[in-house]
Amino acid sequence: VEAVSKRADDAESRADVPLYHLTVAEAGRRVARRELSPVDLLDACLGRIAAVDGIVHSYITVTVERARAAAREAEAEIAGGRLRGPLHGIPFAVKDNYHVAGVRTTGASRLMLDHVADTTATAVAQLEAAGAILLGKLNTWELGTGSGMVTDDLPFPIARNPWDTERLTGGSSTGPAAAVAAGTALFALGSDTGGSIRLPAAACGLIGLKPTYGLVSRAGCLPNCWSLDHNGPLAWTIEDAALVLSAIAGHDGSDPTSADAPSANLLRDLRAGVGGLTIGVVRDFGPDGEALDAAQREAFERMVGTLEGLGAHLVPARLPASLTEYRHTARVINWAESYSAHEEDFLERRHLMGASLREKMMCGFALRAADYLAALRRRRILSRATDEAISPYDAVVLPGAFHVAPRLDEPDTIPAYTIDNACSAFNLTGHPAICVPTGFADGLPLNAQVVGPYYGEAMLLRVAQAYESATPWREVRPRLGGNDLGGKQ
Amino acid sequence: VSAPERDPSDLDEAAAFARRNGLVEATPEDLRLLAAMRERVAAQVATIRRDYAKADEPAHVFQVEPSPRPPKS
Numbered sequence: 001v002e003a004v005s006k007r008a009d010d011a012e013s014r015a016d017v018p019l020y021h022l023t024v025a026e027a028g029r030r031v032a033r034r035e036l037s038p039v040d041l042l043d044a045c046l047g048r049i050a051a052v053d054g055i056v057h058s059y060i061t062v063t064v065e066r067a068r069a070a071a072r073e074a075e076a077e078i079a080g081g082r083l084r085g086p087l088h089g090i091p092f093a094v095k096d097n098y099h100v101a102g103v104r105t106t107g108a109s110r111l112m113l114d115h116v117a118d119t120t121a122t123a124v125a126q127l128e129a130a131g132a133i134l135l136g137k138l139n140t141w142e143l144g145t146g147s148g149m150v151t152d153d154l155p156f157p158i159a160r161n162p163w164d165t166e167r168l169t170g171g172s173s174t175g176p177a178a179a180v181a182a183g184t185a186l187f188a189l190g191s192d193t194g195g196s197i198r199l200p201a202a203a204c205g206l207i208g209l210k211p212t213y214g215l216v217s218r219a220g221c222l223p224n225c226w227s228l229d230h231n232g233p234l235a236w237t238i239e240d241a242a243l244v245l246s247a248i249a250g251h252d253g254s255d256p257t258s259a260d261a262p263s264a265n266l267l268r269d270l271r272a273g274v275g276g277l278t279i280g281v282v283r284d285f286g287p288d289g290e291a292l293d294a295a296q297r298e299a300f301e302r303m304v305g306t307l308e309g310l311g312a313h314l315v316p317a318r319l320p321a322s323l324t325e326y327r328h329t330a331r332v333i334n335w336a337e338s339y340s341a342h343e344e345d346f347l348e349r350r351h352l353m354g355a356s357l358r359e360k361m362m363c364g365f366a367l368r369a370a371d372y373l374a375a376l377r378r379r380r381i382l383s384r385a386t387d388e389a390i391s392p393y394d395a396v397v398l399p400g401a402f403h404v405a406p407r408l409d410e411p412d413t414i415p416a417y418t419i420d421n422a423c424s425a426f427n428l429t430g431h432p433a434i435c436v437p438t439g440f441a442d443g444l445p446l447n448a449q450v451v452g453p454y455y456g457e458a459m460l461l462r463v464a465q466a467y468e469s470a471t472p473w474r475e476v477r478p479r480l481g482g483n484d485l486g487g488k489q
Numbered sequence: 490v491s492a493p494e495r496d497p498s499d500l501d502e503a504a505a506f507a508r509r510n511g512l513v514e515a516t517p518e519d520l521r522l523l524a525a526m527r528e529r530v531a532a533q534v535a536t537i538r539r540d541y542a543k544a545d546e547p548a549h550v551f552q553v554e555p556s557p558r559p560p561k562s
Contacts, residue, residue, distance in 0.1 A: 213556065227556055257556055325540050328533045335530070347511060350519075362519075362526040365512065371534040376554040378541045430556070 019044035020183035021477055024240035027186060028086035031078065038074040038089030042067055042133055045091045049135075049184045052480050055165055057157040058179035060096045060106055062136040067091065070133045077131070086243050088131030093185040095173050096137040097144040097222040098124055098231075107143040107222050108154050110352040111345050121220030122255065123189055123231055123248045130247045135185055138175025144191050145172060145224045145338055146356035147363075148418030150411065153354045158408065161204055162478035163444055167405040168414060170203035172196040176234045177204040181478055187235040187244050191221065193228045194330055195401075195423030198435035198449065201234050203405035203417070205437045205445030205478070207241045207464070208234050210423075212454050213430030214259030216245070217252035225337035226257065228330060228427045237474055238465040241434070242266040245457060264458045274310050274466040277459075280317025280390070282398035282422075288323040291420035292402040295441035300399050300448050303438050306470050307397070307463070317396050319425065320385035326425035329378045333428070336372035339364020383429040387454070390431060395452040395463045398422050400435045404444040422449060432457050436464050437473040445473075499524040 019041055022030070030036035046064065053059055074089040099105050099117035106112045120128075128134060139159040141150075150168065152158055159174035161167040162181040169177045173190030177200030180188050190197040192210040201208025209232045216231045223229070233244035246266050252258040281304055285292070308314045319326075339346065339361055346353070346361040353361065390396055402420040406413040426433040433451040440446060450467075452460045468474060495503075500517075503524040507515045515523070546552065 321540070325536070328536045329540075332530075332533055332537060347513070359522060359526065362522050363530050365510065366506070366523060366527040366530045367534075371530070371537075373554070374534065374541055375537050377546075377552070378537050380552070380554055381541070381544050381546075 018183070020048040020186070022186065023237050024090055024186050024235060024243055025086065025237065027090055028088070028243070031089040032083055032086070034078065038071040038078070038133060039068075041089060042071040042091050042135075045135060045184060045186070048182070052182050053184055055480055056160045056162055056178045056182045056184070058138055058159055058175045058182060058184050059093070060108060060137050060139055060156055060175065061104060063103055063134060066103070067133050067135050070128070074131055074133065084131035087127065087247055089133060090131075090186055091133045091135045092127060092187050092189070093135040093138050093176070093179055094121070094124055094189040095140050095144065095176050095191055097140060097191055097224075098137070098189060099220045099222075100124055100134065100137070103137065105137070105222065106155070108140045108156050109142045109354075109357070110155050111143075111349060113155060119220050122217035122252045124220070126248045127244070132247075138179055138185075138188060140174055141172035142354045142357040143222055143224065143342065144196065145193065145360060147359045148415045149356045149359065150408070150414050151355045161405050162480055163205060164405070165480070166409065167407055167444070168203060168417060170200035170401070170405060170417065173200045173234065177201060177206060180204070180206050180234050180236060182480060183477070187233055187240055189231060189248075190234050191224070192230045192232060192427065193224050194334060194427050195418070195421055197230070197232050197234060198423045198433060199401050199418065199421060201435040202401035202445065202447035205473070206234050206236060206435075207238055207437075208232070208435040209241045209245060209457075210426065210433045211245060211249065211457055212259070212432045214257050215249050215261065215432075215455065215457070217248075217255040217258050219252055219254035219258075223341040225334045227337060228334055230427065238436070238461055238468050239270060242270055242461045249457075261455055264455065266458050266461055269458060269462050270465050271469070272462055274307055274312035274463055276311060276313070277394040277463065278313045278315060278392075279307055279463065280393035280396035281314050282317050282319055282396060284318060285422070286322050291416070292399055293404065293441070295404070296399055296402060296446050299438040299441075299446040303397065303448050303467060306467055310466050310470060315393075317393060318389060320389050321382055323422055323425060326382060326428050327419070329375050329382060330424045330428040332367065332371060332375035333379065335360065335364040336367050336375070339367070379428055386425070386429045386431065390451065391453050393452070394459050395450050395456070398449050398451065400447045400449040404441055404446065426451055430454065432460055434460050434464050436467060439471075439473060493521065493525060495521050495524045503527065
């Protein structure tokens with residue numbers, strides 16, 4: 001930690017940061033001031049993809065010509081005085097389970113290699129309406145799902161963690177995490193059914209935001225588990241995540257579960273600090289907590305101390321059930337809904353599925369309707385109890401992933417990364433949760449979560465921003481091999 | 490990744506389950522996997538039912554199972 005802090009102190013000035021490592025907010029400011037051309041920014045990202053994506057494998061499809069056309073249009077609009085907002089001209093990419101009309105959606109699956117979408121996901125359309133430039137489609141576990149087991153049997157190479165390319169990115173949003181960490185996109189959209197935004201963000205040292213269930217439309221995305229799926233951003237900073245969420249939050253009649261909720265201003269109080277706020281601290285996970293790495297625990301305690309030092313009132317809090325209880329309930333719902341979405345493919349073309357997806361589908365096949373409904377009943381009770389536990393606080397902090405990213409050549413350790421965490425509880429209950437970096441252990445990112453009441457994203461971002469501003473973790477980028485120019489380590 | 494070997498009786502049960510539920514042309518590997526996953530599912534479901542029983546909800550009171558939270562109006 002001290003070494004990283006020192007490196008942060010020694011960090012170069014912002015003027016020396018390569019364009020592909022600019023934050024969304026900084027790039028947006030430069031574009032707005034006409035100091036930075038969207039075409040040049042796009043070229044920097046395309047150059048970065050050419051330089052490092054053969055190592056990190058963040059992309060499945062790069063939409064070069066589509067992106068160039070959009071960047072030229074953005075440049076002309078801005079030159080003409082028609083700036084759309086802070087995302088105008090900013091390159092981004094999406095997990096390959098978001099449809100984009102005219103572009104193939106593979107879901108990294110042999111089942112869909114030739115599928116060209118005829119619709120565009122609402123979230124992508126919202127970002128493009130805000131002027132952001134789609135760079136392409138990003139790697140994922142098959143169909144954005146799986147059993148947690150990683151097997152090299154999909155049609156695309158496994159995405160690699162930019163902090164150590166011998167390690168897992170977390171999943172299932174593997175490409176989004178690899179892309180933002182490596183600088184092959186300034187931000188990305190992922191999807192989170194049981195931690196699939198937050199676990200990759202944790203492994204790759206990023207902000208991962210799973211919003212309140214229903215806040216961001218899932219229309220135009222491949223279905224996984226309709227009652228657990230959440231769409232959201234992976235970004236380098238809290239401000240970037242807030243900017244992206246501001247663009248994609250809101251009611252969408254195309255998604256029957258979309259919440260008809262008034263939009264909150266996520267930026268107004270972002271830097272208001274935590275003085276006087278009451279923040280719950282969840283430390284006790286019973287036997288489940290024994291899996292928490294010592295480095296993660298120590299970093300979490302330092303986070304608590306930092307927030308206290310900033311003037312927040314930190315008080316002990318508890319979840320009403322064990323993490324295992326949440327996980328088992330979520331898993332049964334996940335098996336049933338995912339099987340329902342992919343039954344036809346399973347029955348007729350399961351030989352095209354990778355082992356991880358096939359295993360999950362077999363669980364869904366073996367499940368009975370009454371078992372699924374028992375899990376839904378359990379969820380109702382857990383959701384209500386969790387809301388009662390969280391609601392007294394402005395926010396609650398707790399660990400996210402319990403381990404650092406595991407090595408890909410140690411496959412037996414990989415399922416533990418997916419299982420030992422406090423993420424899936426909030427897919428089950430629908431509460432918003434943000435994964436934030438809390439430092440490093442042996443050069444690998446550590447993390448924690450900030451969670452809170454339904455629709456409490458503005459407050460969660462405020463708390464996370466206060467912590468981010470008080471710590472040096474955003475000043476250090478992963479160093480990649482080859483002709484990488486972006487690392488500062 | 491192969492499913493572990495199973496007792497023949499497990500595989501017979503898995504084959505019967507597969508036939509009843511439309512899994513046609515199941516391979517021996519399919520049946521080994523199905524037998525293993527049926528065990529896993531049964532174990533998970535048992536914990537949910539045990540935990541749910543703690544709530545002691547009256548069976549004769551109508552309950553609606555909602556999405557994780559209702560949309561704001």
